[in-house]
Amino acid sequence: MEIQTKKGRWLTNLGLSLMAVIWLFPIFVMFKESLRVNGFSNYIATLQNPNFPQFVFNSFIVAFFMILISISFLAFAAFGFSKLEFAGKRLLFNLVLAGLMLPVASLIVPLFFTLRNLDGLNSYWGLIGAEVAFFLPFGLMLIKSYFDELPNELMEAAHIDGATTFQIFYKIMMPLAKPALATATIYAFLNSWNEYLMVLTFMTDPAYQTVTMAPTFFTEALGGDPGKLYASLVLISLPTMVFYIFFQRFLQKGMTSGAVK
Amino acid sequence: MQHATELPEEQPKLSAVPPQRPDSTKKKAQLKKNLIGWAFVAPTVLFVIAFIYYGIFYNAYHSLFSWDGISFEKTYIGFENFGRMFSDPEFYNALKNTGIFTVLTVTIQAGLGLVLAYLLHTKGVGRTFFKSVFFFPVVLSPVVLGAAFSQIFDFQFGYINEFLRMVGLGAFEQNWLGDQDVALYAIILINIFQWTGSSMIMYYMAMLAIEREVFEAANIDGAGFWRTLWSVVFPNLKGTTFTLTILGVIGGLKTFDIVWISTQGGPGNSTEVISTYLFRKSMLHQEVGYASAVAIILLIIALSITYFQTRVQKKMD
Secondary structure, X not given: OOOOOHHHHHHHHHHHHHHHHHHHHHHHHHHHHHOOOOOOHHHHHHXXXXXXXXXXXXXXXXXXXXXXXXXXXXXXXXXXXXXXXXOOHHHHHHHHHHHHHOOHHHHHHHHXXXXXXXXXXXXXXXXXXXXXXXXXXXXXXXXXXXXXXXXXXXXXXXXXXXXXXXXXXXXXXXXXXHHHHHHHHHHHHHHHHHOOHHHHHHOOOHHHOOHHHHHHHHHHHOOOOHHHHHHHHHHHHHHHHHHHHHHHHHHHHHHHHHHOO | OHHHHHHHHHHHHHOOOOOHHHHHHHXXXXXXXXXXXXXXXXXXXXXHHHHHHHHHHHHHHHOOEEOOOOOOOOEEOOOHHHHHHHOOHHHHHHHHHHHHHHHHHHHHHHHHHHHHHHHHXXXXXXXXXXXXXXXXXXXXXXXXXXXXXXXXXXXXXOHHHHHXXXXXXXXXXXXXOOOOOOHHHHHHHHHHHXXXXXXXXXXXXXXXXXXXXXXHHHHHOOOOHHHHHHHHHHHHOHHHHHHXXXXXXXXXXXXXXXXXXXXXXXXXXXXXXXXXXXXXXXXXXXXXXXXXXXXXXXXXXXXXXXXXXXXXXXHHO
């Protein structure tokens, strides 16, 4: 849309700029506080605390396996729900999708006590499993809506040529679905990296905690050294910032493709 | 040759009473189809059942017991947990705060998101940059935002109070996160800051789908900039507004991180929401049976909203 008057254009730009300043302010605050008193040596001190690299390592391990498991499950399921016909399809799809609406807090009791009985607390696999379960509904919606857009003719042609369902899935549909799988991967990473409640509940031992526990840990361990606390916050935000800079188009598209339907 | 191979397949159609064999192959084919389909969706479905649906049954079962989560002994008490919950002022307080939180975030986020999307929709410099800036907080961890805002809201040295004192409005300074009457609204502000970008993107994408002619017609009719937004653009975005409302309500019920990081539900219980109440009862107070009952109510609320959503969406389509 074009604004007709010069004054109108000027006001629009001014309004947007003011809002942008407000929106960047908390991030500016974080950077500024991270340099408090000791400047950049806050960062060095944070990185040298042996617990910090451990948090980062744990986060990467959990995120890696969470992505690996959920994306491979979802590739099959999204194809199945979108392109195959079988008994109970609608019911099963709605069963998974209903999970989208459930707050993690409402299932924290069963998750905690079940994992405790299975030695899943303070272990990677317990957290990974729970994160996968809560990501599957959103991921399914995202990837399935992409499969729905792909024409069925391709499949039918391959079927006539004698290809099995698995061959059609693997050789024809997977390469086409790459953008959707990439979008889901980015969302999965962000979900896992930023997960807070499950880590807080399942991981009482700092050796297994992820980056979202770093601030609490530093506040308690370093007894109120805000410079280092904020340096750790900047450091744990770096991967998400890098992801954002490179993949924000995917993120914005994913936001609408999943939700509008 | 060709003719001969085709014949047997044609035959069933011709005969009045279909012979047994083709019928059973049909059944077999159907079974094979089902098996293939189930195999593809099984990992996802079974995983969700194991973690989520098993959890729902676990909650339903334990809501009928008095259990501290530590001892082996669980005492069956029927619906007593539910009775206690519905006469517990703390439970209603958490519900009320969740309600305030949800209504304010949903409306303000949608309103602000709509205006930002509309401004970005105009032609001009730096639109992509602005869009990136407003959407950015969506990817940040609530841990990070909570810490940044605790600095901004700090009573003594916080940026907001310092600013107010500087411009001579020191009388309006607040203990933003430490005052019972203010803290909930301060947290709502943080939440709005984080999620307005997603409302903006959804409105923006939907605006791109509105035909150019609609804007031009409004212009010819002499509708001004804001008038066009209110009476032409907004009515065209009903679907998006509805989606955002549902997502916002669900998001409100899910809210835990930002509250726990900023205030842990305090001061007093002025920022306690349903999720933090549930966490406190189960993990900190060891009232596991009671917490299961609260979880069941939360699940019922979430699922009825979903049911309502699908009904309305069917009508809209």
